[in-house]
Amino acid sequence: MTKRTLAILSIVLFFSSCGLTIRMLSGFKDPVVQSKNDINQYVKENAGDFDTYFLNVQTPKDSTEIFERFLFGFNSDLYLFHTESGKKYCFQGTEECSGVLMQEAFKNVETNFSVCQSNNQIHLDNFLKLLQDKNGKSVSRSNLPNSEYYLFETWNTYMQNKKEFKENLKWLTALEQTNKKIKIIYINTDLLDDWGLEKGKKLPIKFKRNGKRSVELVFGKLPIKK
Numbered sequence: 001m002t003k004r005t006l007a008i009l010s011i012v013l014f015f016s017s018c019g020l021t022i023r024m025l026s027g028f029k030d031p032v033v034q035s036k037n038d039i040n041q042y043v044k045e046n047a048g049d050f051d052t053y054f055l056n057v058q059t060p061k062d063s064t065e066i067f068e069r070f071l072f073g074f075n076s077d078l079y080l081f082h083t084e085s086g087k088k089y090c091f092q093g094t095e096e097c098s099g100v101l102m103q104e105a106f107k108n109v110e111t112n113f114s115v116c117q118s119n120n121q122i123h124l125d126n127f128l129k130l131l132q133d134k135n136g137k138s139v140s141r142s143n144l145p146n147s148e149y150y151l152f153e154t155w156n157t158y159m160q161n162k163k164e165f166k167e168n169l170k171w172l173t174a175l176e177q178t179n180k181k182i183k184i185i186y187i188n189t190d191l192l193d194d195w196g197l198e199k200g201k202k203l204p205i206k207f208k209r210n211g212k213r214s215v216e217l218v219f220g221k222l223p224i225k226k
Helices: 001-010 018-026 036-047 063-072 098-107 125-127 162-176
Strands: 010-015 052-055 081-082 088-091 114-117 147-154 182-188 205-209 213-217
Touching: 018 088, 018 182, 036 052, 036 162, 081 088, 081 125, 088 098, 098 147, 098 162
Parallel strands: 052 182, 147 182
Antiparallel strands: 010 213, 081 147, 088 114, 205 213
């Protein structure tokens, strides 16, 4: 990916009935490159007993791979996997709001979800190859807590303030307690210096209104280490 391409890389977010895009934009700030220690300290100060995983970049300083990992945090897909088979499960209804999908999963996962039929759905073992633990080590099923299903939830520090982070975590913790068959696994999607980025630098992002129901995010250059 060339520098010119990076300068105009953009994605379009659509407004939905659940208001996810509106809420995100209200608290959004330019992402700052951090270290895993920074994120772990943030968790310690604001969440207490909370375990998070991180996205792994195989080739540091590779702009294409870095943007792929970063944009993972904007993905509204629900990553629900059956622990034993490793197959991804998809919602059988029509609702698109991720918060509603999560509630439906915890109400009755067997009724509301079934194995995804698309041939391009990722397997749990391949999905885990994208992750590292807080110590930078690879993740396998044996590292995860015992559960019948895993639901992977992304989070970061630039889409919400500390108060919202605590409120969201409280809601998710309460939701998890309603169904012992599902365990939520948290994935941090902040920009990391491990990816070959310069710590403390920002990724500039501009917002462009794209009609009444969508907004375009235009990304600037990644702060690659020299």
